[in-house]
Structures are given as structure tokens and as C-alpha cells.
Amino acid sequence: MKLNRRKFLKAAGAASVFSLSCGIGDEEKQAGKRQRSGRPNILYILTDQWRAQALSCAGDKNIQTTNIDLLAKEGLFFARSYSNSPVCTPHRSMLMSGRYPSRTQVWQNNTLLSPDETCIAETFSDAGYNTGYIGKWHLDGPARPGNVRYRQGWQYWAGFNRGHNFNKGVYFTDSDKPISVPEGVFEPVHQTGLAIGFIKEKTASQKPWFLMVSFGGPHMPYTAPKKYMDMFNPEKFILRPNVKQMNAQQRKALHGYYAHCKCLDDNIGRIVAALKECGADENTLICFTSDHGDMHSSQGQSYKSKPWEESIGVPFIAKWPKGIPAGQTTDALFSTIDIYPTLCGLAGIPVPDGKDGLDCSGIVKGNDGKSAEAVFLMIGEPDSKNAWRGIRTERHTYACYPNQRAGYVLYDNRHDPYQLNNLLGKSEHKVLAAKMHKMLTDWMVRAGEPLAAKMDFTADKPAASEDNESAE
Ligand SMILES: [Ca+2]
Numbered sequence: 001m002k003l004n005r006r007k008f009l010k011a012a013g014a015a016s017v018f019s020l021s022c023g024i025g026d027e028e029k030q031a032g033k034r035q036r037s038g039r040p041n042i043l044y045i046l047t048d049q050w051r052a053q054a055l056s057c058a059g060d061k062n063i064q065t066t067n068i069d070l071l072a073k074e075g076l077f078f079a080r081s082y083s084n085s086p087v088c089t090p091h092r093s094m095l096m097s098g099r100y101p102s103r104t105q106v107w108q109n110n111t112l113l114s115p116d117e118t119c120i121a122e123t124f125s126d127a128g129y130n131t132g133y134i135g136k137w138h139l140d141g142p143a144r145p146g147n148v149r150y151r152q153g154w155q156y157w158a159g160f161n162r163g164h165n166f167n168k169g170v171y172f173t174d175s176d177k178p179i180s181v182p183e184g185v186f187e188p189v190h191q192t193g194l195a196i197g198f199i200k201e202k203t204a205s206q207k208p209w210f211l212m213v214s215f216g217g218p219h220m221p222y223t224a225p226k227k228y229m230d231m232f233n234p235e236k237f238i239l240r241p242n243v244k245q246m247n248a249q250q251r252k253a254l255h256g257y258y259a260h261c262k263c264l265d266d267n268i269g270r271i272v273a274a275l276k277e278c279g280a281d282e283n284t285l286i287c288f289t290s291d292h293g294d295m296h297s298s299q300g301q302s303y304k305s306k307p308w309e310e311s312i313g314v315p316f317i318a319k320w321p322k323g324i325p326a327g328q329t330t331d332a333l334f335s336t337i338d339i340y341p342t343l344c345g346l347a348g349i350p351v352p353d354g355k356d357g358l359d360c361s362g363i364v365k366g367n368d369g370k371s372a373e374a375v376f377l378m379i380g381e382p383d384s385k386n387a388w389r390g391i392r393t394e395r396h397t398y399a400c401y402p403n404q405r406a407g408y409v410l411y412d413n414r415h416d417p418y419q420l421n422n423l424l425g426k427s428e429h430k431v432l433a434a435k436m437h438k439m440l441t442d443w444m445v446r447a448g449e450p451l452a453a454k455m456d457f458t459a460d461k462p463a464a465s466e467d468n469e470s471a472e
Contacts, residue, residue, distance in 0.1 A: 039347050040320055041203070041284040042124075042210040043195075043275070045268060046095075048088070048136065048164075049219045049304065051293030052081065052313030053240070054261055061238050063258050067269035068317065071288055074326045075319025076364055082335045082375045082392055086292035086304045086311045088138045088162075089113075090378075091336055095291075096120055096139060096152055098340030098355035100376070102449040106139075107381040110162070113139040113152065118352050120340045121153030124210045127349045130202045132156030134194050135171075135214030136163075147172040154212070156202075158194045164216045166223055186225050188215050192267040196274040203278040208347075213271070215264055218294075222256020228263045229255065240310070242418040243297045250297050257296065285320035285346060287339075299419070305379045307390045307399040307409055308419055312377060318364055320346070325366040332363050332371035333394060356447065376443045382450045389451060391440040398436035400459040402451040407459035410436060425461035433460045 054060050057069040057077065083091050085101060093099075093106035097117040101107045104117060113119075121131040133154035138161060140148045146161030158179075160171045169181035169190060181190040195213045202209035217224075234255040239246060246254070268288065275281040295301035295310045304311045316334060318324055323346065334342075337357035344351045345361025362369020377399065380387030388408050390399030397419070399408040410423040410433055423429040437459050444452035 038283070039127075039129075039208045039349075040323060041208050041280055042129075042343060042347070043199070043271065043284055043286045044210070044212040044343075045271075045286065045288045046135075046212060046214045047218065047264060047288075047290040048214075048216050049257075049292060049294045050217075050261065050264075050290035050315060051296075051310050052315050053293075053310060054218075054258070055315055058315070062232070063261055065261065065265045067265045067272060068288055068315070071268075071272070071286060071317045071319045074321070075286070075317055075328075076324050076366075077329045078316040078318075078334050079329055079331050080333050080394070081289070081314050081316035082312045082333070082377070083290075083292040083314050084336045084376055085378050086306070087379065088291055091291040092137070092139050094336040095339055098337065098352075098357055100337065100356050100447045100449070101378060102447045103354075103356070107378075109138070110142040111139075112141045113150070115150040115152070117152070118354075119152035120343065121151075121155075121210065121212075123153070123340075123344060123349060123352055124347070125153050125155065127347070128207055129347075130155060130205060130207050130209040132158075132198045132202070132209065132211045133214065134158045134191050134198070134211070136160065136216045137214065138162045145170050145178070147176050147178075156198055156211075158191075159214070164219050164221060166216060166221070186263065188217060188264055188267050191215065192270050195271050199271070199274055199280065200278055203280045215267075217264055218257045218260030220253065220256070222253050222260065224256055224259035224263050228259035231262055232258050240298050240418065242299055242420055244300060246297045250302075254296050257294065281321065283320075283322045285318060285323065285343075287343075288315060288317045290314040307377055307388065307392075307397060309397075309413070309417075312375075312392065323365060328366060330363055331394070332360065333373075333375050333392070334360055334363075334371065335375040337376075338372065374439065374443065376440075376447060378449070387451065389440060389444060389449070391436060391443060393436075393439075396432070396436060398433070398440060398459075400437065400440070400455075401463050402454040404463050405454075405457040406463035407433065407461055408463060422462060424459070430460050434458065 055065045057072045089109045090101050093104050093113045096119045125131050131154050137148050137159050140161045143161045144163040158171050166187045169187035170178045234251045292304040293311050293313050298310045299308050338360050341351040341355050341357050341359040342361050345359035358370050360371050375392040377390035385403050388399050388401050395414050397411045407424040411419045441455040
């Protein structure tokens with residue numbers, strides 16, 4: 001597997017220094033030292049709608065994500081990390097269960113992930129981990145914000161089902177009584193405090209811990225504290241070359257988006273500082289990622305659920321001083337479905353049977369290891385007219401609408417990284433289109449995807465029109 005050991009040359013900037021008072025005693029520091037010799041703690045930072053491109057360490061000139069860049073500088077940066085189904089609930093169901101929607105039937109937002117699924121926190125609980133979940137869940141049906149009926153193995157809980165109410169946040173712990181985020185406190189700031197409390201308490205235990213912090217941003221409504229809005233001048237944003245136009249409202253949304261990103265970056269800095277104060281940073285695996293991206297006017301599109309890079313591309317950074325060499329970038333394809341088995345691999349826990357992804361822990365640790373030859377992409381229930389299925393290889397992106405017996409997109413990303421030239425319908429690329437169609441069909445068959453039976457068409461031209469919007 002291709003692994004670039006090149007130095008992470010992007011200037012990550014100086015680490016933010018926080019005078020956070022964690023109140024760590026000698027006893028807790030000793031526990032932190034004890035923890036260093038065993039299985040790693042896992043701090044999984046999941047954001048909502050943070051596209052892969054919106055990081056200074058990924059080349060975005062509009063923002064300085066100082067703390068996240070530092071994670072990349074001290075860990076492994078995935079240059080090709082994707083969401084298999086770039087919308088909330090299907091992504092989260094794959095993350096938790098390690099199985100495709102064709103197995104779980106979680107094709108759409110607001111669907112319940114069955115309590116019968118074996119989920120990642122159950123596997124880690126069974127292996128002796130303290131587990132904890134903070135923030136948005138979105139796997140328990142339509143309730144909003146909603147207490148969650150099935151926590152799927154997460155022991156400590158400070159979460160809610162869905163919604164984005166950043167200035168009047170509400171969550172649940174161990175009862176049906178909602179707890180309000182204190183007046184005037186921006187939700188991620190409060191969630192960060194809860195995360196630090198968990199880390200401090202559980203690091204003092206002999207057991208390793210696994211905490212997932214699920215922030216609701218950078219997601220509309222794009223309201224962020226004034227301090228963060230004031231850091232940006234939206235008139236000076238450098239737009240991606242595949243944005244033909246951006247109206248005032250769209251530019252305002254991008255302004256709020258970056259303000260959310262910057263606020264989250266600061267709060268991630270607070271969490272990392274607390275880990276250090278607790279003596280847990282050496283043997284904690286920190287993962288930073290998102291459920292999907294956001295088009296923000298690229299290709300004339302909004303939001304997600306599309307096959308383009310801005311929608312399917314998500315950041316993935318893994319830092320673990322004791323287990324992952326610092327300052328690396330990998331070009332290996334990595335996607336949602338691989339996360340569960342890979343985290344098991346890194347923690348030395350056997351992967352339960354029936355999981356669809358690959359254990360890519362060899363690649364993460366800087367050794368040779370397996371990674372997928374392609375990322376399987378999907379949006380929509382099999383009986384939906386606009387359901388599309390696709391595949392992202394190291395070089396190409398291909399997607400089609402099986403129920404319309406029509407193609408959608410075909411790009412050569414090596415020569416066309418902004419995906420400005422759809423190759424479908426061009427006679428010189430018919431052979432490539434057929435090859436990609438066959439490859440996608442094979443993936444669908446392996447995933448038990450019912451639409452595989454409808455792939456007997458030649459997708460050599462795009463559909464007459466396409467439209468599938470999703471606002472959550
Ligand atoms: Ca989402």
C-alpha cells in the first residue's frame with residue numbers, strides 16, 4: 001500500500017496554549033502513567049458537515065485550523081477519506097455498526113438503527129473499555145431533540161437524537177428530563193467541558209476509555225459567536241474553481257460555516273490540552289473527522305448527498321504518539337465502513353463477524369497493510385427514483401441512477417481535481433464508463449445491494465436531469 005512518509009510541510013502554526021485548570025492531582029497523573037502501557041484510549045471527534053477541503057492543513061487559505069493542523073503534524077493525515085453515504089444518519093449507522101445500509105436498511109435520515117446491530121461501543125465495552133458519548137446521535141428515529149432509546153453500548157451519555165440548536169442546546173443524561181446548556185453558552189463550548197470532565201474522571205481509572213464527541217457544527221443555522229464571525233471577511237474568501245457564482249446568502253452561509261469551524265478548532269485545542277494535563281496524551285488515539293461534507297456552491301450545488309468531492313470528502317486525522325508515527329500523509333482510500341474494524345485493529349480487539357469494511361490499522365501504524373481498491377458510494381433507498389450508486393477509486397469517480405437506467409458522473413480526478421469535465425457521453429470514454437459500471441456492479445453484489453439486479457444497462461451518458469436535495 002502506498003504510503004508517503006513525506007514530512008508534513010504545511011505550517012501548522014504554534015500550538016495554542018490554554019491555561020485550562022483541569023485540577024489534576026498526583027493520583028490521577030499516576031493513573032495516566034499506568035494507562036500508557038495498555039490499550040489506547042480513543043477520543044473520536046465527529047463533526048457534522050465539515051468537508052475535507054476546509055482545513056488549512058488541506059490547503060484552504062480562508063481559515064487557520066491551528067489545533068487540527070497540529071493533530072495532523074503529530075499524526076497521520078488521510079488525503080483520501082470519504083463518507084460512503086454522504087448524509088447524516090446513513091453515515092452514522094455505518095460508523096456505529098460497521099455495515100452497509102443494504103444490511104441495516106438505514107438508507108435515510110431519521111431512521112432507527114436496530115438495537116440488534118452489534119455496535120462499536122458494545123465491542124469496546126465488552127473488551128473492558130469505559131465508553132462515553134456526547135452530542136448529536138441521529139440514529140434513533142425522528143425525535144428532535146429527543147432522548148435516545150438505544151445507546152448501542154455507550155455507557156456515559158450526554159446526548160440527544162437530532163437537530164441543531166447551537167444557542168439553546170438541550171441534551172439528556174440518565175433520565176427523560178432534558179438538561180439545558182447554560183444560557184449564553186454556545187453548545188460546542190459546553191460539550192467540550194463535558195468531554196474534559198469525562199477524560200479527567202476516566203483517565204483516573206485503570207480501564208482504557210473510548211469517548212465520542214459528536215459536535216453539531218459546522219452546520220446550518222450558521223450562527224456562531226460574534227468573536228468567530230469577526231475573524232473572517234466573506235468578501236475576501238477564495239472560492240473553489242468549481243464555484244461559478246455565489247450569491248450573498250450563500251456567501252453568508254460560508255462565512256458562518258468557517259466561523260463554526262474556527263470555534264470547533266479552538267475547542268478541540270481545549271480537549272487536547274486537557275488530555276496533556278491528565279497525562280493521557282501519549283496513549284490516546286485522537287481521530288478527527290466528519291459525517292460528510294458540504295458543496296457550498298461548488299458544481300452549483302448546496303449541502304451534501306452528492307457524489308462530488310466536496311460532499312463525499314471528509315477529513316480524517318489520526319494521532320496516537322505511542323502507536324502512530326508523526327507527520328505522515330497517506331493516499332490510501334479510507335471510508336466510513338472501515339472505521340469500526342480499523343479502530344478494533346488499533347486497540348488489538350478482534351473485529352466481530354459480519355462487518356463490511358477493512359481493518360486498515362496496518363496503514364495507520366505506518367506499516368504495509370490493506371486498504372480498499374475503491375470506496376462504495378450510495379444515496380437513497382433502492383426503490384427511490386433518484387437513488388444513485390457510485391464508486392471512487394484512486395483515480396476516478398463514477399456514479400449512476402440504477403432506477404433511471406442512466407449515468408450521473410464520471411471524472412478523471414487525477415487530471416480534473418475540481419471535476420469540471422463530466423466524461424459521460426463522450427465516445428472516447430465509453431470503455432472507461434463500462435469498466436467503472438462493472439466495478440460498481442461487483443461492489444453492489446458483494447454488499448447485498450438489491451439495486452445490483454438493475455445494473456444491466458450501459459451508463460455512457462448522464463441522466464437528463466438530476467436532483468436530490470437534503471437539508472439535514
Ligand atoms: Ca450531517
